[in-house]
Amino acid sequence: MTPFEVFLLGLVATVFVVAIVALRFPRGRAEWPLDARRTAWLLISGLTAVVVFALSYAATRDVRWPDFVTVTFVVVSLCLALLVAVSVFLPQGLRARP
Secondary structure: OOHHHHHHHHHHHHHHHHHHHHHHOOOHHHOOOOOHHHHHHHHHHHHHHHHHHHHHHHHHOOOOOOOHHHHHHHHHHHHHHHHHHHHHHOOOOOOOOO
């Protein structure tokens, strides 16, 4: 990646994260419940997620992946194993706080 592409990726990621926050709070500061420090941490966390996704894509775009049936089998098997683990370790399920 060239420096310009990295800059462009950072700019697009910033706009993306701010747009998601703007969808939740369309009136801006009047509805925003967080102070400046917590707002900065929220934006940094969102940007980190976007950058990790972009770097994961950049690192694996040249990898030759197995066919669709193999990937589906592995994903379904892992989901079933996760369901079994949850049922063993949390037999009453996840309880949300009232």
